[in-house]
Amino acid sequence: MPIEPIQTEIVVLGAGPGGYAAAFYAADRGKKVILVEQDERLGGVCLNAGCIPSKALLHATELIRESDESAKRGITFAKPEIKLDHLRAWKDSILQKLSAGVRGLADRRGVVVLHGRGHFEDSQTLRVETADGQQFIRYQTAILAVGSKPVIPPAFDLGNKRIMTSTEALELEEIPENLLVVGGGYIGMELSTVYATLGSKVVLMEAMGSILSGMDADLTRPVLQYAEKAFKEIRVGTRVLKMSTSGKQIKVISETAGQKKEELYDGVLVAVGRSPNCADLGLQHTKVQRDEKGFVKVNEKQQTADPFIYAIGDVVGGAMLAHKASKEARVAVEVIAGESSAFKDIVIPAVVFTDPEVAWCGLTENEASAKNITVEVARFSWAASGRALTLDRVDGMTKLIIEPETERVLGVGIVGHGAGELISEGVVAVEMGATARDIAESIHPHPTLSETLMEAAEAFYGKATHTISRRKGKNG
Amino acid sequence: MDIRLPQLAEGADSGTVVSILVAEGAQIQKDQTVIELENQKAVAPIPSPAAGTVTKVHVKVGDSVTVGQLLVSFTEEGAGAPAAPAASPAAPQGQAAQAPAAAAPAAAPASGEYRYVSKSGLPPPASPTVRKMARDLGIDLTRVRGSSDGGRITTEDLRTYITALQSGGAFAAPAAVKKPALPDFKKWGSVARKPFSPLRRAIARAMVDSWTTIPHVTQFDDLDVTHLQELVAKHLPAYEKQGARLTLTVILLKVLAAVLKKYPVFNSSLDETANELVIKEYIHIGIAVDTEGGLIVPVLRDIDKKSLLQIAKDLKSLAEQTRGRTIPNEELQGGSFTISNQGGIGGGHFTPIIHAPEAAILGVGRAKQQPVYLKDGSAPAPRWMLPVSLSYDHRIIDGADAARFMVELAAVAKNFSENEVKL
Known part of the structure; x- marks a missing residue:
């Protein structure tokens, strides 16, 4: 029975922070938009199984970490009682609120939301399997924003619910006494922090030589120091070979430097990366091309090889971050609207919500040395920050990566309490092409952690108020 | 690199x-x-x-x-x-990396093919607003000179660039008044064509500028330099022993310094923007030197503070450097008054063009022996008379001032102390 297809200008497939942003921008420009989402809740991974729930749990558990530190300041608390159901319900209430908020925004813009799984019939037709049966959408342009999912190697996937990915870990069903976290990237580190605080004895295994590999070592050092204290063990250079069910536990065989080890854990969290959600989308019926890792190939205008299909967010690879997806959404919609937009020379900040937090934007030191770019680095240790002392959080450092000839700030890196909030000044500086002097000359309120940016800039000129620089004064 | x-x-x-x-x-x-x-x-x-x-x-x-x-x-x-970022989009047309980005001074975009190339391989610093504007207008920001710290391109820089593009002057030569086409000279006989060198073009430009913007008046006179000639003749050998050549010009420079001190308006520049007269407290005299390529004017500094021997030596080295075309550019700048001496070749009075933005220039011809009545009723005496021509900017100097200048020049020359010449 042929069904009359719904006609629309734009269909957005996936309602995560990329997809709903794209739908909203397009609607704001007067386009007729249909937003297709297979989940009941809008917001995608970020809102439902990523950024938001993990930050809720990190915040909730921070109080425990803080109260431990408080004793030495003369304020002690009783051992916290953790009501997991309450905690979970509170977290879920946030997701509910945000998701409803996104829904409300879609309605007010006249964006039609269709729940169901989408499947491309051809370059301009999407079939959606809704609860009420099939719907066909005939569109002028599609924006593919289907996101990514945690990778779980087949060798680990026992169908045993004690083996979790980040998605399940954020559901917070229970607190395993002995938890193995496989993967020392930012997801593994953030969730290890949550579970360790809630009482798990965390063993972290990382195949690379260090945790948070790829990031500048001076930024990750304080995180490593925390983890060494809070986790039972960190085992780098370690590969997990096999997992098997052993009663109520998981038997794990791992190998470190040629030494095999067999251990039992009450739970395992696998956080070894994410892969694009490209399966069963019918992409073979379109001209969309994918790279060897399965990510959809796009140009800087977010156009795929199919002239009717754009793609944004995790599914195109790169930094799998919500704010990158949102910006790509804006670019895609602007290009569709005929503007000369491009995702080019755009600074993507990154934040790791560990304890302390790590944040950076623009050029990193590692990148500079890999690309053979000569830079000068101006650092300011939080040990010299009055605000950090009053917070009892001197485990921080702020640095500026500077182009020596022009004194232009090419990158900013921060580790420390609230680094995620502080990095935005760095983003503005790098985007504006600011010089170190611009930052040094701007008054930063005292006493705040933001002063560390100013002092780092002053350190570049050898004139930081609160440190003695090795540098001699530069240019007055 | x-x-x-x-x-x-x-x-x-x-x-x-x-x-x-x-x-x-x-x-x-x-x-x-x-x-x-x-x-x-x-x-x-x-x-x-x-x-x-x-x-x-x-x-x-x-x-x-x-x-x-x-x-x-x-x-x-x-x-x-x-590791030149060869693939960098900021380095088109095969230009490798490494431009002196920082050294690029703020300027209008009119100076030709400006290209920003960053050592870091990054696009030029500009705010997202400016980048968006440029993208919308299809403007390549690497061609826009940034005037802000670190070479940052401001909205104003972009606007200036666009304005220049619109006026068509961005890459073209400064707009010149269209000259009527030349006739075909070959109709009347054979001709040869020689390139009009950059030096010649620079001279031409400077002369047109000066002649068309400064109202010139030229005052003629003849200086009795008999006394100076005698001093030169008497002390020449002593100077030669020191490797220097004492000439009338050397003494004239010293004479001029004294006169300029007394009448500093001749040692000034008019600042039309500020409506102020800039009086220079230094005496740096430009000396027009004839070279194969054309006229070049090196500057002899602090004449008032130097001995005649020093001036003689400096003048010699300056002239040699100039004729050899090895003179550093700085040595051609900062003059406060100019002297153009044709005496070595010959010549009488002429109307020199002021070396703008100076206020005046002294043209000097060749001294000739002439009969002069020194006192009423006496027999004419043979005197060395030097034709001098003072061109001055009539906006700031009046004829009476020029006459006073000439009188003073004659007086200082006449009474020039031998002590100053003696080594």
Whole structure:
């Protein structure tokens, strides 16, 4: 029975922070938009199984970490009682609120939301399997924003619910006494922090030589120091070979430097990366091309090889971050609207919500040395920050990566309490092409952690108020 | 690394390659001259900033080049080939990395093919607003000169650039009044054509500027320099022993210094923007030197503070450097008054053109012996009379001032103390 297809200008497939942003921008420009989402809740991974729930749990558990530190300041608390159901319900209430908020925004813009799984019939037709049966959408342009999912190697996937990915870990069903976290990237580190605080004895295994590999070592050092204290063990250079069910536990065989080890854990969290959600989308019926890792190939205008299909967010690879997806959404919609937009020379900040937090934007030191770019680095240790002392959080450092000839700030890196909030000044500086002097000359309120940016800039000129620089004064 | 044409001096933003002293593949030392450039007033050597091996010479003899233009590429010694971001979109047309981005001064975009190339391989610094504007308008920001700190492009810079584009003047030569076409001279006989060199063009431009913007008046007089000639003749040998040549010009410079001190308006410049007269408290006299290529005016500084011997020596070396076209550009700048002496060749009165933005210029001819009545009723005596012509800017100097200047000049020359000449 042929069904009359719904006609629309734009269909957005996936309602995560990329997809709903794209739908909203397009609607704001007067386009007729249909937003297709297979989940009941809008917001995608970020809102439902990523950024938001993990930050809720990190915040909730921070109080425990803080109260431990408080004793030495003369304020002690009783051992916290953790009501997991309450905690979970509170977290879920946030997701509910945000998701409803996104829904409300879609309605007010006249964006039609269709729940169901989408499947491309051809370059301009999407079939959606809704609860009420099939719907066909005939569109002028599609924006593919289907996101990514945690990778779980087949060798680990026992169908045993004690083996979790980040998605399940954020559901917070229970607190395993002995938890193995496989993967020392930012997801593994953030969730290890949550579970360790809630009482798990965390063993972290990382195949690379260090945790948070790829990031500048001076930024990750304080995180490593925390983890060494809070986790039972960190085992780098370690590969997990096999997992098997052993009663109520998981038997794990791992190998470190040629030494095999067999251990039992009450739970395992696998956080070894994410892969694009490209399966069963019918992409073979379109001209969309994918790279060897399965990510959809796009140009800087977010156009795929199919002239009717754009793609944004995790599914195109790169930094799998919500704010990158949102910006790509804006670019895609602007290009569709005929503007000369491009995702080019755009600074993507990154934040790791560990304890302390790590944040950076623009050029990193590692990148500079890999690309053979000569830079000068101006650092300011939080040990010299009055605000950090009053917070009892001197485990921080702020640095500026500077182009020596022009004194232009090419990158900013921060580790420390609230680094995620502080990095935005760095983003503005790098985007504006600011010089170190611009930052040094701007008054930063005292006493705040933001002063560390100013002092780092002053350190570049050898004139930081609160440190003695090795540098001699530069240019007055 | 690349060698680009640096900013040589104010106004010297272009030139012609007169010689290339290195070949591709050649080893070069730091500070070794790789190219010689004839720019407006002199031949400027372009040195290499470091030692290395020349990989490419991007210009040929006779090419006109502008500031920032790529001249020679070389690999630095020891450093290996720098990881030039060859794939960088900011380095189009095969321009390798390494432009003196920081050195690029703020300027209107009119100075030709400006290109921003970052050592870091990054696009030029500009706010997202400016980048968006540029993208919307299809403007390549690497062509826009940033005036802010670190070479940052402001909205104003972009606007200036666009305005220049609209007026069509961005890359064209300064708009010139259209001249009527020349007749075909060959109709009347055979002709030869010779290039009008950059130096000649610079002179032409300066002369037109001065002549069309400054109302000139020229005052003629004859100075009795018999006394000075006697001093020269008497002390010449002593100076020669010191390797210096005492000439009438040398003493005249000293005479001029005294007169300029007394009438400082002749040693001033008019600042029309501020409506102020800029009186210089120094006496730096430009000396017009005749060279094969044309007129060049090196500057002899602090004449009032120097001994005649020193002036004689300085003058000699300055003239040699100028004729050899090795004079540094700085030596051609900062004059407060100019003297144009034709005496070595011959000549009488003439109407020199002021070396703007100075206030006046003294033209000097050849001294001739003439009968002069020194006292009423006495027999004429043979005296050495020097024709002098003072052109002055009538906006700031009146005829009476000029007459006083001449009278003073005659008086100082007449009473010039032998003590000043004696070694």
